[in-house]
């Protein structure tokens with residue numbers, strides 16, 4: 034199925050949008066099945082000069098998927114997935130709907146191996162002779178300023194002799210226990226200690242790598258606590274003496290903080306620097322990213338009900354972002370992770386705000402950023418608004434339903450040319466089982482003219498979602514889109530490093 038998909042790597046360069054980088058299955062890239070496709074008069078070709086279609090016809094073969102692509106068109110070293118070969122997306126638990134395979138295959142697989150890799154179980158760790166853990170914040174802790182003021186803990190020094198079981202930014206400081214050092218006057222909350230598992234890499238991006246961090250009582254600790262360490266994702270970024278780069282990181286953290294509380298946005302827990310390296314501690318998406326989900330299944334895409342559930346959660350997050358005047362600018366399959374490694378229906382979480390920016394109403398942005406396949410045509414033309422995020426969501430839904438991208442080419446230039454041309458089809462081979470309503474929904478997002486493109490709020494009211502989503506879940510997404518129940522935090526002062 035998604036043999037012609039490859040991981041996209043975001044670029045911040047002004048006039049280049051990169052798709053180079055990780056390629057999960059290099060040997061799988063097929064030659065385009067052009068010859069296998071019968072010519073069809075019913076091909077649905079949408080062009081930006083045409084009025085937006087209300088309902089998309091099914092069937093027809095358009096241009097083929099891309100041909101075999103080079104491992105790395107930028108000459109950068111290929112990135113490799115650290116999730117392992119076993120899919121983390123299957124559950125061995127029984128009972129609907131969590132057991133349901135969205136690919137419609139009804140297959141369940143053992144995800145133990147993968148979970149142990151993600152969670153760094155004791156068995157996994159024992160088998161490694163050389164552990165590469167760095168513990169921050171124990172006795173003699175490194176001084177780790179909190180450059181963004183994110184941590185709820187006031188102390189300038191990371192760590193405590195008795196770190197609490199979990200960090201709850203809005204909760205009171207951890208209790209001081211008998212073996213804690215006695216504070217001299219008042220109780221000053223200490224920042225928690227994290228164990229950084231450098232060898233448990235869960236993802237690599239253009240700015241660094243993401244690995245597991247944990248916090249809590251080590252197993253067998255005598256304090257009588259549960260002995261379970263809480264796991265986090267830790268993005269490790271080497272700092273450079275470059276004001277623009279620092280400003281970008283600051284914006285990333287500010288955005289993460291502002292969005293804290295939304296069910297479909299990854300939760301920020303802590304930020305600190307040690308020895309010129311920045312660590313951003315967030316909630317861990319144990320189920321891995323959607324790119325992995327899609328590319329580890331041999332079928333063409335997911336079921337409509339799974340796609341609709343997924344998209345409504347995405348729209349909820351994006352509507353919330355836009356209501357806070359934040360444009361993500363890098364929405365792609367790789368940037369949505371599943372909360373649970375056991376339940377493929379668990380909530381999705383949006384990650385990677387490295388290209389996000391604040392905007393003012395009506396402002397035209399001009400910086401060309403994003404990832405191949407997903408970038409909107411108006412971004413490539415250097416005049417765009419937050420509507421570019423909806424285009425990217427349209428690409429994602431198309432991919433979820435079919436397993437292939439709507440715009441493709443043998444390299445970045447060809448992909449960009451295809452996007453700027455704006456023509457795409459719903460090849461019968463890939464959309465055979467997909468309803469007209471689903472394709473109509475995709476068309477509302479892949480509308481070339483942003484006047485016709487749906488906003489996230491509009492898309493949430495589309496009949497296809499109402500038909501395919503659990504009403505209660507959809508209602509929750511609509512509430513989330515409006516920020517109901519979320520206390521947004523103010524923007525932070527500029528970072529001082």
Ligand SMILES: Nc1ncnc2c1ncn2[C@@H]1O[C@H](COP(=O)(O)OP(=O)(O)OP(=O)(O)O)[C@@H](O)[C@H]1O
Nearest residue numbers: 043236237238239240243266316317318322367385
């Ligand atoms: N909180 C998380 N939970 C689970 N996996 C994560 C988490 N954060 C990141 N990842 C994994 O790590 C990968 C890279 O992370 P991220 O996108 O934040 O890095 P980046 O350097 O900004 O990447 P890019 O080059 O795509 O912008 C993600 O695609 C995802 O697979």
